[in-house]
Amino acid sequence: MIKDVFTKENFDKLDSVIQEYKGKPGPLMPVLNEAQKIFGCVSIEVQKRISEELKIPLAEIYGVATFYSQFSLQPNGKYVIGVCLGTACYVKGAQDIINKVSKELNIEVGKTSEDGKFTLVATRCIGACGLAPVLTVNEDVYGKLTVNDIDEILSKYE
Ligand code: FES
Numbered sequence: 591m592i593k594d595v596f597t598k599e600n601f602d603k604l605d606s607v608i609q610e611y612k613g614k615p616g617p618l619m620p621v622l623n624e625a626q627k628i629f630g631c632v633s634i635e636v637q638k639r640i641s642e643e644l645k646i647p648l649a650e651i652y653g654v655a656t657f658y659s660q661f662s663l664q665p666n667g668k669y670v671i672g673v674c675l676g677t678a679c680y681v682k683g684a685q686d687i688i689n690k691v692s693k694e695l696n697i698e699v700g701k702t703s704e705d706g707k708f709t710l711v712a713t714r715c716i717g718a719c720g721l722a723p724v725l726t727v728n729e730d731v732y733g734k735l736t737v738n739d740i741d742e743i744l745s746k747y748e
Contacts, residue, residue, distance in 0.1 A: 595629045595630055595631070595665050596629065596633070596635060596636075601639065603628050604624070604625055604629075604636065604640075605639075605643070606630055607621055607624040607625070607736040608621055608626070608639075608643045608644060609683060611644075612643065612644060614653065614733065617644055618646060618650075618651065618654060619654070621640055622640070622645065622651070622654065622655060622661060623660070623718065625640065625728075626632050626660065626661055627700070627721075628667065629665065629667045630662075630666055631661075631663060631664050631666065631667045632655045632661050632662070633663055633664060633665075634652075634663070635713055636677075636711065637651045637652060637655060647657055649667070649713075657699050658724075659714075661741040662709075664701075664702060665706075666702060666709040667702045667703055667707050667708045668706065668707050668711045669706070669707060669708050669709070669727050669728055669747050670711060670726075670727070670728055671691055671695075671709065671710050671711070671726070671727050671729075672711050672713040672716070672725065672726040673687050673688040673691060673710070673711075673714070673725050674712075674713050674714070674715060674716050674718075674722070674723065674724045674725070674726075674734050675688070675712045675713065675714070676713075676715030676722075677715070678718070678719035678722040679715070679719070679722040679723075679724055680723075682722040682723045683723055683725040683737075683744070684722070684724075686735060687723050687725060687735055687740065688710070688712060688720055690702065690737045690740045691710055691725070691740055691744070692710060693728070694730065694740060694741065694744055695708050695710065695744070697709075698708050698710070699711065699712050700712075707747075710748075713726070715721045718731060718733060720727055720733075721733025721734055723735050725740075725743070727743070727746075727747060
């Protein structure tokens with residue numbers, strides 16, 4: 591199962607971050623950024639706490655948390671698989687790559703596997719267009735992929 595990050599200790603940390611920014615202008619982004627670091631995500635529970643403490647409507651916080659790609663709503667898996675859907679990768683078949691990974695791991699884009707091992711995300715251009723189509727697993731980069739390469743790559747992390 592996914593490791594429980596929603597501990598009292600982490601909520602205490604969040605509370606002290608909130609105290610630090612409370613009363614200052616524009617507290618929401620810095621608090622969300624810190625929350626993302628503390629919990630590895632800004633889940634609804636986390637957003638609720640921020641909403642109560644900063645007196646900002648939950649809907650507004652949810653809007654911000656879902657708009658910016660640096661925030662995720664659930665904890666990431668041990669391995670985050672990013673498939674670039676930037677233009678160069680897209681024209682070279684990135685959609686097929688992402689479909690294949692999704693099928694092999696049985697997870698939808700943006701979701702984490704039940705065992706907490708893999709998270710699959712679509713990314714914007716990561717600046718490696720010469721290697722299109724590109725897939726990353728945490729810090730590892732794989733390029734010039736075809737769907738036939740996917741099984742072998744995934745097997746390294748299983
Ligand atoms: S479009 Fe994928 S790396 Fe640039």
